[in-house]
Structure formats: structure tokens, C-alpha cells
Amino acid sequence: xxxxxxxxxxxxTEGAIVQINCTYQTSGFNGLFWYQQHxxxxxxxxxxxxxxxxEEKGRFSSFLSRSKGYSYLLLKELQMKDSASYLCAVxxxxxxxxxxxxxxxxxTVKP
Amino acid sequence: xxxxxxTPKFRILKIGQSMxxxxxxxxxxxxxxxxxxxxGMGLKLIYYSVGAGITDKGEVxxxxxxxxxxxxxxxLRLELAAPSQTSVYFCASxxxxxxxxxxxxxxxxTVV
Numbered sequence: 001x002x003x004x005x006x007x008x009x010x011x012x013t014e015g016a017i018v019q020i021n022c023t024y025q026t027s028g029f030n031g032l033f034w035y036q037q038h039x040x041x042x043x044x045x046x047x048x049x050x051x052x053x054x055e056e057k058g059r060f061s062s063f064l065s066r067s068k069g070y071s072y073l074l075l076k077e078l079q080m081k082d083s084a085s086y087l088c089a090v091x092x093x094x095x096x097x098x099x100x101x102x103x104x105x106x107x108t109v110k111p
Numbered sequence: 112x113x114x115x116x117x118t119p120k121f122r123i124l125k126i127g128q129s130m131x132x133x134x135x136x137x138x139x140x141x142x143x144x145x146x147x148x149x150x151g152m153g154l155k156l157i158y159y160s161v162g163a164g165i166t167d168k169g170e171v172x173x174x175x176x177x178x179x180x181x182x183x184x185x186x187l188r189l190e191l192a193a194p195s196q197t198s199v200y201f202c203a204s205x206x207x208x209x210x211x212x213x214x215x216x217x218x219x220x221t222v223v
Contacts (some may be wrong), residue, residue, distance in 0.1 A: 004136065033211055042201060043154070045211030087153070097208045098169060101146075101153035 004102035006088050011108045012078055020073045022088030022103045030093040034062050034073045037085045037104065047073070047088075075107075083109045112180065113137050117202050117215035124192040132187040132218050134202030142205045143185040144169075144212065147198040154201065160185055166223045169190045 003025045012018040024032070031050045035043035049055055049064035049071060061074040073086055085104040091097050115136045122211040124130055136143065141162045146154040156169030160179040174196060185204075189196060199219050202214035 008151075018211035031209070035211070042216050043212075044214070048211055056146075091208070096159075096167070098156055098159070099212070100156070100170070103151060103153045 004088055004100060005092055006086075006102045006105045008103070009106045009108070012075075014080060014109055014111050016078050017074065017076050018078060018107065020086050020088075020107065022071045022073070022102060024069050024071070024088070024090045024102075026069075026090050026092045026095075026100075028092045028094030029066060029069075029090065030097055031091040032064055032071050033089040033091070033099065034060075034071075034102075035087040035089065036051070037087060043080070043087055056092055078109050080109050080111070083107060085109075088099060115202055115213050115215035117200075120216065122223070123223070124189075124214050126192060126194065126218065126222060128192050129190050130192070130220075132189075132200055132202075132213060132220075134185045134187065135183050135185065136178055136185075136202075136204040137217070138204060138206070138213065139182060140204035140206050140213075141182070142207065143179065144203045144205075145175070145185070145187045146201045147171065148201060148217075149198050151169060157187065157200075181188065189220075194222050196220065197210050197222045 006022045025094045034046040037043040047062040061075045088102040116135045144159045145157040155171045158177040160166045202215040
């Protein structure tokens with residue numbers, strides 16, 4: 001099976017940097033995804049990592065270490081609109097390549 | 112380009128009633144999925160489809176059925192609603208396994 005763990009809640013200040021961690025255990029890792037979900041809305045795709053290293057997309061970056069079963073999402077220059085839940089999801093080739101989601105980290109950005 | 116469209120947005124069902132949650136995508140995606148999301152829990156996969164005429168069970172399929180007669184449509188059927196099916200249901204699609212999903216806006220279902 002798969003275990004995907006991420007902190008339940010985090011708080012950060014507008015303009016700051018925040019790192020949201022995700023650890024996973026899976027037998028057939030085949031990609032890690034990050035999604036953003038504002039309250040009452042659908043998740044939206046943020047990033048995808050399949051090889052080790054850092055992927056940067058504007059203010060958002062995502063890092064992967066397959067040997068450690070670890071990823072993080074880095075948000076820079078935080079804005080109030082970044083207050084949302086951030087979902088880590090892992091695809092497993094031994095599970096029909098289904099994407100399994102963590103419970104999400106609810107980030108609150110304060111002025 | 113509407114993306115993934117789900118209807119209805121909200122629904123209250125009585126125990127034992129049946130209903131169909133509709134999902135349509137206009138992106139010509141082969142892959143479609145149904146997830147449910149409960150408070151404090153991750154999205155759980157109910158059913159998925161890799162193309163018209165092909166469906167398969169996900170992690171939590173009991174109490175649900177699906178069909179995929181066209182590329183565009185992937186309805187989810189609840190035959191005998193139970194309180195445990197109170198949840199937010201999301202439909203999603205992707206062009207293949209290697210891409211992120213596009214989600215619909217969700218259906219909030221309450222079974223009383």
C-alpha cells in the first residue's frame with residue numbers, strides 16, 4: 001500500500017517563504033504531484049516531479065528525493081491568496097498507476 | 112473550453128434513494144476518475160476509466176457504479192444511498208497517466 005504524510009496545518013506571514021513537506025512509502029514510485037485547493041473549490045495542478053531535484057515554476061518550487069521518499073513544496077513571497085490546502089499525491093506503477101493523495105496541508109497566510 | 116463539468120453542485124438524498132452524478136469533459140481526455148473527499152482525509156479513488164467502454168475499480172468502489180459509453184461522459188451512480196456516502200465528489204480527467212489531473216468543481220452530497 002501507500003502511506004503519504006504531510007503536516008495538517010501551517011501558518012506563515014505574507015511576504016515570507018514556507019516549505020510544505022511530504023513523505024511517502026510506495027513500492028512502485030512513478031511520479032509525485034502537488035495540487036492547490038482553496039476552501040470549497042476543486043484541486044488545481046501545481047507541479048510534477050518524477051526525477052530527483054528541484055522544479056521551479058515562478059513563486060512555487062517542488063523538490064523530490066526518491067531515495068528518501070521525500071518531497072517538499074516551496075512557496076516564496078507569500079500572498080494572502082496562497083491561503084489554501086496543498087495536496088501531495090503519488091503515482092504507483094504497481095497500483096495501475098493510480099494517483100493516491102495525502103490528506104493535505106492547510107496553509108494560512110497572515111498579514 | 113469548459114474543462115470538466117459536474118452536476119449537480121449540491122444534493123440531499125434520503126437513505127435508500129438513488130442518484131447519478133454527472134461528469135463531462137470537453138478536452139478529449141482518455142482518462143477519467145471519480146474521487147470522494149471527506150474532511151481531514153485525502154481524496155479517495157472510487158472508479159476510473161482509461162477510455163470509452165473501459166472502467167475499473169479504485170480504492171473505495173463499494174456502493175457505486177460507473178459507465179463510460181463516450182469519451183466525454185463518465186457518470187457515477189449511487190444505487191442505495193447510505194449516510195457513509197455523505198461526501199464531496201470530484202470528477203477529474205487527464206490526457207494520459209503522466210499528466211496532472213483537471214478536476215471538476217465538485218458535488219457536495221448529503222445523505223440523511
